[in-house]
Amino acid sequence: xxxxLVRIYRKAEDxxxxxxxxxxxxxxxxxxxxxxxxxxxxxxxxxKREQTQPKKSKRARSS
Numbered sequence: 001x002x003x004x005l006v007r008i009y010r011k012a013e014d015x016x017x018x019x020x021x022x023x024x025x026x027x028x029x030x031x032x033x034x035x036x037x038x039x040x041x042x043x044x045x046x047x048k049r050e051q052t053q054p055k056k057s058k059r060a061r062s063s
Contacts, residue, residue, distance in 0.1 A: 002026075004044065 003026040012018035017037040023044065024031050034040040 006040070 005024040005026060006021060008019050008021040010020040019037055019040060020035055022031045022033050023040065032043045034043055
């Protein structure tokens with residue numbers, strides 16, 4: 001299981017989907033910015049997909 005630090009800098013009172021902030025994965029360098037709830041979800045969900053996708057083999061096929 002991955003751990004994340006989510007910092008929300010701004011949110012709209014009348015629309016909770018409008019968030020601005022950054023996501024950091026604990027133990028990993030770098031930050032990813034988001035500007036709404038959907039971008040936040042994409043960041044968290046893409047990290048999960050990267051973890052579960054099988055690695056592709058780099059071997060070349062012979063014909």
